[in-house]
Amino acid sequence: MRHKSLAEFGLPVELAQPHAPVVLFDKVCLAFDEKVILRDVTFEVRAGHTKIFLGASGAGKSTVLKLMLGLLKPDSGTIWVLGHRVDQMDEVQLMGVRHHMGMVFQEGALFDSFTVGENVGYKLYEETTQPLHEVRQRVEEVLGFVGLSEHIDKQPSELSGGQRRRVAIARAMAAKPTLLLYDEPTTGLDPITSLTIDAEIIKLRDLEAVTSVIVTHQLRDAFYVSTHQASRGPDGEPLISAAAEAKVSQADFVMLKDGSIHFEGSADDLRASTDPYLQTFLS
Amino acid sequence: MSSPRQDWAIEWLKQALLEVQEYVKLCVAAVKGSVSRPFYARDVMEQIDIIGLGSLTVVILTGFFTGAVLALQSGMTLDQFGARPFVGRLISASMIKELGPVLTALMLAGRVGSGIAAELGSMMVTEQISALRALGTDPIRKLVVPRVLAGFIMCPILTVVANAVGLTGGWMIALTQLRVPSGIYWSSVVQGLYIQDVWMGLIKPFFLGFVIVTIGCHVGLRTTGGTQGVGRATTNAVVAASVVVLVVDFFVTRLLISIFF
Numbered sequence: 001m002r003h004k005s006l007a008e009f010g011l012p013v014e015l016a017q018p019h020a021p022v023v024l025f026d027k028v029c030l031a032f033d034e035k036v037i038l039r040d041v042t043f044e045v046r047a048g049h050t051k052i053f054l055g056a057s058g059a060g061k062s063t064v065l066k067l068m069l070g071l072l073k074p075d076s077g078t079i080w081v082l083g084h085r086v087d088q089m090d091e092v093q094l095m096g097v098r099h100h101m102g103m104v105f106q107e108g109a110l111f112d113s114f115t116v117g118e119n120v121g122y123k124l125y126e127e128t129t130q131p132l133h134e135v136r137q138r139v140e141e142v143l144g145f146v147g148l149s150e151h152i153d154k155q156p157s158e159l160s161g162g163q164r165r166r167v168a169i170a171r172a173m174a175a176k177p178t179l180l181l182y183d184e185p186t187t188g189l190d191p192i193t194s195l196t197i198d199a200e201i202i203k204l205r206d207l208e209a210v211t212s213v214i215v216t217h218q219l220r221d222a223f224y225v226s227t228h229q230a231s232r233g234p235d236g237e238p239l240i241s242a243a244a245e246a247k248v249s250q251a252d253f254v255m256l257k258d259g260s261i262h263f264e265g266s267a268d269d270l271r272a273s274t275d276p277y278l279q280t281f282l283s
Numbered sequence: 284m285s286s287p288r289q290d291w292a293i294e295w296l297k298q299a300l301l302e303v304q305e306y307v308k309l310c311v312a313a314v315k316g317s318v319s320r321p322f323y324a325r326d327v328m329e330q331i332d333i334i335g336l337g338s339l340t341v342v343i344l345t346g347f348f349t350g351a352v353l354a355l356q357s358g359m360t361l362d363q364f365g366a367r368p369f370v371g372r373l374i375s376a377s378m379i380k381e382l383g384p385v386l387t388a389l390m391l392a393g394r395v396g397s398g399i400a401a402e403l404g405s406m407m408v409t410e411q412i413s414a415l416r417a418l419g420t421d422p423i424r425k426l427v428v429p430r431v432l433a434g435f436i437m438c439p440i441l442t443v444v445a446n447a448v449g450l451t452g453g454w455m456i457a458l459t460q461l462r463v464p465s466g467i468y469w470s471s472v473v474q475g476l477y478i479q480d481v482w483m484g485l486i487k488p489f490f491l492g493f494v495i496v497t498i499g500c501h502v503g504l505r506t507t508g509g510t511q512g513v514g515r516a517t518t519n520a521v522v523a524a525s526v527v528v529l530v531v532d533f534f535v536t537r538l539l540i541s542i543f544f
């Protein structure tokens with residue numbers, strides 16, 4: 001079986017501890033041609049926490065996620081993900097790290113030649129030796145999780161924007177990643193649909209213990225995710241409720257501006273900030 | 284001091300070299316991917332179906348009318364020497380050595396090269412290629428290798444089909460318009476062929492199939508700039524593949540002549 005567990009992959013013990021950094025950027029710089037996108041960006045994401053990246057479009061938010069996945073390489077600086085130096089790894093080695101990560105791309109990036117079910121099960125069908133009926137079971141399970149069970153045999157083009165985004169989340173979570181990256185999961189969706197997506201993100205974080213990195217420029221969704229938590233009700237149904245203080249403190253906000261980190265802090269710090277740029281963003 | 288014109292030329296040359304370098308890298312990766320695991324066998328079968336069977340109609344039509352028009356034209360020329368019964372010779376020599384492989388390849392460049400560039404190009408601009416990589420799949424192995432193998436295998440087979448249909452087209456014209464009896468036509472066809480010609484006609488399409496598909500993949504995977512970019516990539520792939528087919532045909536022919544004769 002090509003699908004390795006974290007332990008098999010040799011994750012350093014200290015990184016398996018609760019709240020150890022799952023992602024670490026150290027003085028990361030990246031420029032496309034002459035244009036500097038990231039300049040000395042340093043931050044860490046701790047296990048079980050939520051990191052929310054804010055910033056105007058073109059600020060380099062998607063680029064940060066692609067660097068974590070190793071889809072892009074930095075010009076300088078180091079990037080650790082799940083205990084591996086992804087900035088130095090080749091494509092074959094990266095596949096090992098990516099097995100523990102999921103990414104929800106900005107526009108979903110669903111494979112339009114596959115059905116919804118094939119999209120969601122893609123990684124399990126193609127890159128593992130799991131028996132087909134188990135894969136099918138898992139696909140049904142995760143589609144149920146995002147509330148799209150009845151659409152399993154449809155083509156992605158037959159779904160609405162919000163449904164496609166949820167399929168993308170289902171695909172990213174199907175192989176049980178420890179780290180999930182969301183690129184503008186609610187952009188372009190109406191507020192009601194956005195809330196269902198936010199609820200999925202909260203459920204995955206709290207019920208499946210997934211560390212989340214969320215890129216968005218919708219503050220409403222960012223605040224909602226940081227101030228709510230999910231738990232299982234008496235009947236096993238997931239419930240979303242206002243989060244306890246400790247949970248809220250596990251969500252950090254990062255604002256990118258002109259290639260550097262303009263602000264970093266909790267939801268309360270962000271609300272209390274008097275910085276003019278943040279103010280325009282908040283209003 | 285360098286003039287703006289020189290700067291422009293140097294910049295252009297750099298870009299061209301970079302493009303060739305990337306293309307060669309892709310070809311090497313495709314060959315490596317064909318002989319090592321993971322290997323997506325199901326995708327290979329699917330591509331053989333799409334590239335091979337999908338192109339059958341256009342290849343049959345091309346082959347038939349090429350053979351037919353060759354018969355008409357060479358019939359007229361041969362009449363000047365009173366050599367009409369030799370029409371089969373002319374058709375088989377030109378069809379099997381040159382026209383069969385080249386016309387089949389040009390048709391594939393139009394149909395397959397553009398299709399691959401458009402498909403991979405739109406996957407590129409909608410981030411499906413990045414999604415593949417994020418899901419742990421190497422796009423070269425999943426997308427490029429199956430197409431390259433299918434092109435490499437199917438181009439020679441389609442060429443043989445085109446040749447057979449072309450000779451049949453020539454026969455129908457010879458029989459109905461030129462009034463050359465079937466027996467004479469077919470024995471003349473066989474006489475016109477040397478074993479080296481047959482080899483040449485069979486070896487060339489392997490090269491042509493490989494370049495058509497690798498160019499389609501290369502252009503597709505370098506697509507940028509949204510839907511407009513996909514349109515540009517499609518056109519570029521057809522133009523580049525068609526020109527390169529003729530260039531490669533020339534050089535492979537030279538090589539084979541120096542080996543065989």
Ligand SMILES: Nc1ncnc2c1ncn2[C@@H]1O[C@H](COP(=O)(O)OP(=O)(O)O)[C@@H](O)[C@H]1O
Pocket residue numbers: 032037055056057058059060061062063064
């Ligand atoms: N492959 C690329 N080549 C050149 N420029 C790029 C590339 N990818 C992104 N950029 C540029 O980098 C900047 C940041 O992009 P991105 O990270 O997508 O921003 P966003 O914060 O909106 O997600 C943009 O100005 C974009 O034009």
Ligand SMILES: [Mg+2]
Pocket residue numbers: 061062063106183184
């Ligand atoms: Mg973006």
